[in-house]
Amino acid sequence: MLMPAAFAAGLETALNRYLSLDPDILPQLAELAGTVIAIEPEGLGMTLYLFPGAQGVQVMDCYDGKPTVRIRGAPLALIQQWRGQSAGEMTVEGDAATGQRFQALLARLDIDWEEHLSNVVGDAAAHQLGQFWHGFRNWGQQMSAMLLRDGSEYLQQELRVLPSRPAVESFLSAVDVLREDTDRLEARIVRLRRLLTGDNGPA
Amino acid sequence: MEKSETTHFGYQTVAASEKAHKVAEVFDSVASRYDLMNDLMSLGVHRLWKRFAVSLTGLRPGDRVLDLAGGTGDLTYRMLPLVGLKGRIVLSDINASMLGGGRKRLVDEGAVGNIDYVQADAEQLPFSDNTFHCITIGFGLRNVTRKERALEAMYRALKPGGRLIILEFSHPVAPGLKPIYDLYSFAALPILGQLVAHDAASYRYLAESIRMHPDQETLLRMLESSGFERCQYFNLSGGIVAVHRGYKF
Numbered sequence: 195m196l197m198p199a200a201f202a203a204g205l206e207t208a209l210n211r212y213l214s215l216d217p218d219i220l221p222q223l224a225e226l227a228g229t230v231i232a233i234e235p236e237g238l239g240m241t242l243y244l245f246p247g248a249q250g251v252q253v254m255d256c257y258d259g260k261p262t263v264r265i266r267g268a269p270l271a272l273i274q275q276w277r278g279q280s281a282g283e284m285t286v287e288g289d290a291a292t293g294q295r296f297q298a299l300l301a302r303l304d305i306d307w308e309e310h311l312s313n314v315v316g317d318a319a320a321h322q323l324g325q326f327w328h329g330f331r332n333w334g335q336q337m338s339a340m341l342l343r344d345g346s347e348y349l350q351q352e353l354r355v356l357p358s359r360p361a362v363e364s365f366l367s368a369v370d371v372l373r374e375d376t377d378r379l380e381a382r383i384v385r386l387r388r389l390l391t392g393d394n395g396p397a
Numbered sequence: 398m399e400k401s402e403t404t405h406f407g408y409q410t411v412a413a414s415e416k417a418h419k420v421a422e423v424f425d426s427v428a429s430r431y432d433l434m435n436d437l438m439s440l441g442v443h444r445l446w447k448r449f450a451v452s453l454t455g456l457r458p459g460d461r462v463l464d465l466a467g468g469t470g471d472l473t474y475r476m477l478p479l480v481g482l483k484g485r486i487v488l489s490d491i492n493a494s495m496l497g498g499g500r501k502r503l504v505d506e507g508a509v510g511n512i513d514y515v516q517a518d519a520e521q522l523p524f525s526d527n528t529f530h531c532i533t534i535g536f537g538l539r540n541v542t543r544k545e546r547a548l549e550a551m552y553r554a555l556k557p558g559g560r561l562i563i564l565e566f567s568h569p570v571a572p573g574l575k576p577i578y579d580l581y582s583f584a585a586l587p588i589l590g591q592l593v594a595h596d597a598a599s600y601r602y603l604a605e606s607i608r609m610h611p612d613q614e615t616l617l618r619m620l621e622s623s624g625f626e627r628c629q630y631f632n633l634s635g636g637i638v639a640v641h642r643g644y645k646f
Binding site for chain 2: 245248252259
């Protein structure tokens with residue numbers, strides 16, 4: 195009986211702790227006060243209602259009023275959307291602009307981890323750790339880009355099991371042209387049939 | 398000679414006129430550490446009990462709510478977004494220290510504008526008939542001297558279609574829970590009270606007052622006797638706490 199409440203409480207605590215790391219976010223959240231954002235992760239059987247305000251976000255597992263916006267989608271798609279990445283299929287009902295404003299706020303959350311870390315380990319160590327983290331992140335990004343590029347080249351040019359991007363795009367364009375041609379041909383056949391049978395069809 | 402009316406204050410029997418004064422002493426003593434003690438005593442679960450109670454209110458934007466015995470404003474804070482900017486909540490408590498603490502906390506949270514603060518006795522509510530869409534009383538009813546009179550006052554102040562939500566300690570129903578709960582209440586709780594709030598007696602009163610409070614079925618019948626309809630209750634944490642709900646039609 196208390197599980198949905200516990201889930202909402204845990205999410206609220208985590209979300210507000212995360213939001214509190216960016217000192218500029220609260221005034222922007224205050225502008226959304228009075229709106230209600232319903233998040234409906236498919237498969238979880240529950241809806242979470244977010245109430246943004248000057249002190250953060252309250253999360254409730256029930257609301258009998260009509261939310262300003264309701265966002266429904268697979269949990270992974272919702273998380274990707276929150277992080278500002280292109281997400282899978284989602285349904286948005288109500289005031290989509292409110293949902294977009296809230297999502298944009300979360301996506302551009304600018305957390306100065308180095309500053310927060312310096313409160314714990316001191317400025318010098320925090321700077322060193324920050325430098326190490328930035329270097330590690332850049333190296334990771336370069337590595338993943340290189341792996342992606344080399345992998346696709348191997349599959350396309352060595353094994354020849356995948357077509358290249360220009361070939362796929364050319365093929366898709368040809369399919370589009372063919373679809374439009376068949377649509378036109380179908381319309382002509384219908385018109386000819388009407389002429390032959392003397393049926394003028396609907397005006 | 399006419400015998401004076403008596404009631405219970407924990408396990409003691411006291412004159413009815415004295416109970417409110419004694420309860421006020423308890424809450425004056427614990428007000429400053431009330432939130433901390435709640436967290437320690439319930440291991441934080443009181444927040445979930447309150448969330449569950451709020452989920453039963455069925456509040457909509459624009460509703461008017463009376464949060465009786467609202468203390469430090471936990472329920473009010475949770476209900477504010479549900480009633481929205483057009484709704485209104487009256488936070489009420491008989492105890493000035495608790496009400497002051499609640500007001501300070503809510504102002505600090507930025508919750509201002511649609512909250513009124515009223516120091517009032519639940520038995521004699523200073524509100525017109527048919528005023529509120531919902532009345533809540535969280536962990537307060539057991540401290541009221543004449544519970545029937547308070548329930549009748551709440552019924553009067555509710556609008557037709559309005560509902561009363563009572564969140565209160567109750568009687569454990571889960572098998573094997575009662576002996577553990579009794580041990581915790583009478584051995585650990587007063588020690589915790591002494592260590593944190595420097596007041597073991599107040600927390601002994603808390604444990605005793607819970608035992609003297611009507612059990613789930615009795616309180617349900619009291620609600621029905623006061624005129625409420627479609628009454629039901631929900632046991633939480635094995636019956637340590639119960640939420641009663643009744644409608645006025």
